[in-house]
């Protein structure tokens with residue numbers, strides 16, 4: 043069974059909430075989303091502890107609004123720790139401040155009043171059926187907490203597009219697990235069990251969508267603040283993965299989720315049955331995708347397996363050029 047290509051017939055911009063733990067690649071994703079208002083109407087950004095502590099991910103999300111010229115987007119802080127497991131962070135990859143390669147400051151834009159989990163409950167609860175898409179760029183703790191408290195809010199959700207998981211080529215935080223799922227596998231299980239429509243962009247995909255010198259030059263040639271921020275962040279961020287995996291460039295994981303929402307025709311995948319392993323042990327946080335359908339269980343996610351790398355960087359360049 044070949045992977046199927048993904049197309050969209052878009053009438054109006056996608057109503058979007060971005061749940062995120064910025065994070066170097068999250069920051070790139072946020073700028074790409076902010077630069078794509080024809081396709082994405084960003085209702086809010088909700089933050090979660092992940093790559094670094096919540097206070098820093100929340101500050102970095104507000105910095106993204108400043109750098110993207112979108113201080114009108116509300117930012118709500120959410121869960122400061124995972125549902126069950128001990129907190130785990132990735133400062134060695136993203137820097138102590140969560141944004142390698144750039145100098146951070148306290149943005150003028152404040153956090154919005156109220157908690158991200160309550161925001162999700164209120165917004166999804168009041169939404170038209172299947173009207174709101176969530177881009178999940180970090181551990182899925184906020185959405186899981188909302189679904190645990192009010193399971194019926196699932197009906198307001200159109201699609202949950204997750205950066206997370208790894209199947210064919212192993213993990214990036216353990217040999218079997220990808221960071222976002224490992225950082226809160228119980229939350230990923232709650233979301234999976236809720237019955238919402240789910241799309242997964244895993245390391246299988248993001249480790250094929252790599253920077254190169256030419257692609258970084260392409261971004262640098264835009265010569266605006268947003269592109270400079272992205273180039274500075276990426277130059278610092280990609281080193282670790284290039285060293286560890288021996289790859290010719292670095293992945294920009296979370297930006298793939300936004301590219302998928304803006305231009306799904308760049309991607310292809312297959313609907314599969316997915317299981318998340320939350321048992322203690324060597325496979326804690328692993329995602330098992332039944333790619334060949336051997337279990338004959340109903341598919342519960344779209345597993346996006348292939349993408350057009352140059353198409354992604356062309357999209358990023360074209361969109362960043364629209365910012366200041």
Ligand code: BDR
Pocket residue numbers: 065066067068093132135179180205214220221222295296
């Ligand atoms: C994911 O983990 C985080 O470190 C990145 O921001 C991305 O969301 C990649 O495994």
Ligand code: CA
Pocket residue numbers: 062063064065067068092093179180296
């Ligand atoms: Ca992230």
